[in-house]
Amino acid sequence: MSYADLPRVPSFNLTSGSLRDGDSLGSAQTSKRFGVAGGKDESPQLSWNGAPQGTKGYVVTVFDPDAPRAGGYWHWAVVDVPVSTGSLPAGAGGEDGSHLPGGALQLKNDAGFPGYLGAAPPPVHGPHRYIVAVHAVDVDELGLDAGASTEALVRALAAHTLGRAVITGHFERH
Numbered sequence: 001m002s003y004a005d006l007p008r009v010p011s012f013n014l015t016s017g018s019l020r021d022g023d024s025l026g027s028a029q030t031s032k033r034f035g036v037a038g039g040k041d042e043s044p045q046l047s048w049n050g051a052p053q054g055t056k057g058y059v060v061t062v063f064d065p066d067a068p069r070a071g072g073y074w075h076w077a078v079v080d081v082p083v084s085t086g087s088l089p090a091g092a093g094g095e096d097g098s099h100l101p102g103g104a105l106q107l108k109n110d111a112g113f114p115g116y117l118g119a120a121p122p123p124v125h126g127p128h129r130y131i132v133a134v135h136a137v138d139v140d141e142l143g144l145d146a147g148a149s150t151e152a153l154v155r156a157l158a159a160h161t162l163g164r165a166v167i168t169g170h171f172e173r174h
């Protein structure tokens with residue numbers, strides 16, 4: 001099961017002070033870990049509202065469907081974000097999770113650590129899409145721990161998502 005297998009659900013409002021839908025990612029959202037010049041591995045600022053009735057919590061993800069590996073590449077996943085939360089500051093995805101709301105938990109990204117990993121597609125691989133999503137879910141806790149796989153996350157999202165708000169950024173290395 002992959003991100004593409006998630007069911008279509010109603011949308012709600014998502015904005016970001018760090019990126020606009022359809023634009024290129026800024027250097028802050030690219031990866032210094034993987035040698036992108038000016039990269040900062042800073043998760044984007046996000047604000048949302050208008051989630052469907054019955055929402056009890058949120059999940060925030062950043063996913064690259066264009067990565068050169070089966071199933072794409074997960075850059076960030078935060079589960080158990082309280083329903084009272086309507087925004088995350090830029091940099092909330094630091095490895096220590098200190099800027100996340102109480103109760104929220106970061107899963108390991110596909111680089112193997114909890115936190116946000118900035119964009120770093122292979123050079124000359126072409127443009128990649130980075131799908132930044134806030135998923136409104138019908139439970140306050142998904143029942144996943146920090147070691148949960150992205151497959152477990154996708155299964156939980158498929159079972160519990162009421163709505164999804166998305167901003168898609170792009171990045172390419174030459």
